Structures are given as C-alpha cells and as structure tokens.
Amino acid sequence: MPSPPLTFRSSLFVGLLSVLLTGPLRAQVPLASTEAAGTEPANSPGFPAPADSLQPATPGQFNRRLPLLAGGLVVSYSALMLVLSKSWYTGEQSRFHWFNDLPQWKQLDKAGHVWGAFHESRGAVDMLRWAGVPDRRSIWYGGFVGFLLQAPIELFDGRDPEYGASATDLAANFLGSAGLIGQQLAWNEVRIMPKLSFRTTRYADLRPNVLGRGLGEQFLKDYNGQTYWLATDIGAFLPAGNRWPRWLQPAVGYGGQQMVFNDPQANAGLGLRSYRQFYLSLDVDLRRIPTRSKVLKKVFYALSIFHLPAPALEWNPRHGLKAHGLYY
Secondary structure, eight states: OOOSOHHHHHHHHHHHHHHHHHOSOEEOOOHHHHHHTTSOOTTSTTSOOOTTEEOOOOHHHHHHHHHHHHHHHHHHHHHHHHHHHHHTSOSOOOSOOBOOOTTGGGGHHHHHHHHHHHHHHHHHHHHHHHHTOOHHHHHHHHHTHHHHHHTTHHHHHHTOTTSOBOHHHHHHHHHHHHHHHHHHHHHSSOOEEEEEEEOOOGGGGGSHHHHOSSHHHHHHHOGGGEEEEEEEOGGGGSOTTOOOOTTEEEEEEEEEEOOSOSSHHHHHHTTOOOEEEEEEEEEEOGGGSOOOOHHHHHHHHHHTTBOOOEEEEEEETTTEEEEEEEEO
C-alpha cells in the first residue's frame, strides 16, 4: 500500500508557509459592510477586531506593496515546488494516472486538504487587503489561491507509480477555498475556523517508514495523531451587546485511530481495527487577545491555525463516550 498521500504533506507545508508569511495583514472591515449585514462593527466595544487588523494601504503604499507581494509569492511558491521535486518526488516516475484514495485513512487526509487550502486562501485574502486591493476583489482573487496552489501538486502525484493524482484531493482543496470565500462574502470575516491539533501515538513505531520516524515526520505522516477541528465564533451570531467573550469558541473535532495499514487484513494481523473519533471541546481565538505588540500579533495570527489543548468529550463507535481532562 502507498504511504500517506504526498499531496497532504505538501498542502501542510504550503498552508503553514502562507500563514507565516502573512502575519497580521488583514485590513479592517469597512463600517458600511457590517452595518449592511445587520451586525455590530468588528472593532466596536464588545466586538474587538482580531489582532491581525490593520488600516488598508494608502495609494502610495498600494503601488509598493502589490508588486512586493506578487514577487514574494512567486519566489516562495517556486522555491517550494523545487524543494518538493528534489526531495519527496525523487523516485521512479510513471505516466500520469489517477488513483482513488477516498477510502483510505478514514478521510483524514481530505480534512488536511480542506484545512490547508482554507488557510492558504485566508492568507492570500489578508495579504491582498494589506496591499490595498479592494475588498471584493481581495476575496475573489485571494479566495481561490488555496485551490490554485494545491492543484499543480497533483501533477507530481499523478506520476508517482505507487500513488496517482486524486480527484477527491482536488475536491477537498476546492472545498477549503470555497469555505473561506463563502464566509468572507457572507460576513466579511472568518467565523468558522478549521484548526489542527497533533499528538504522538504508538502506531508510528509499528510502521515508521510510512508513519514517520521522528516528531517532525510523524506530524506530517501519522494520521492517528492528527485531529481536525471547526471552531465557531459563537459571539458573532449572538445579538449585539451580548457578553459572550469572542476569544472563547466551541469546537467540534474529527480523528481516527489504529490506522497502520489501509488493508483491514494487514491491520488485523497486528491486532488492530481502525475506527473514527468525534470530539466536542472549547478553543481560544488568539487573534482576539488584546495586545499592542506587533510580534505577538504575528505569533497569534500564525498559531490561530491550531487547536490549543483543552478539555474535550470524545465519542467513538468502539468505546462510546469518553472525557478528556486535557486533549491535545
């Protein structure tokens, strides 16, 4: 059986790269747009703007920032593609072909594609706003960046003799970008944030060539240790003047266990049978923690893609309901 999809490992790196490059670049939400939507402005009392808010670029800054942004993205993405071609895709190549990997890994790799494309698109929209591009254009142009960044990687996978290009990977990439665009068009902000958490598991030692030998490899490869979350800014949906702290958000999570082989018989040979996990927890939106520090704003923006350790309830078909004092 092939190893965990190379495409997800690529999407993870591209997602992290785009968010880390962005930093706190998001322009403030125009007052008119929030009034038209019937909601309180994002920077009003009780509804503090995220820590990544900045004023839009002036015309002079626009002329300087946009070429800088475009050049930086071209250089960084080209460098990433070069690294991928020289490191992960160095084995024997075949003719381009497709491969249906939807049944594998309990679809956690698809969740990874949604997560990666969403945050790539989020970073692109924020960067275009920072550069002074009008808001609607920023949403439409930047919103599809996640999908466009991920799609060419399928060309690499399509020539891998043990794998192949995946139509469902492309669909997951599109879903991630569409999720970002839909929220920006509806609310002009992100209220439902995909997040990722990771913990080491014992399963990596059973198949280290596939699930990773060290912490860095296991973070990328061991789906048993990955949990994907949707954290909801519930305060944004409550009536104006409510006292719900918008930094505190409920989150639902999805994971899986005992995934060493995709073949059930091979898994059974190790005494394992894979199963899904579902979680209910709380999350902290670090972007809404008040701070005047530009460094902390960048750190909070970058860390906002991860779910922080918190108490959680888990349900799975194998063991039923289980409480975690601190789940990470």
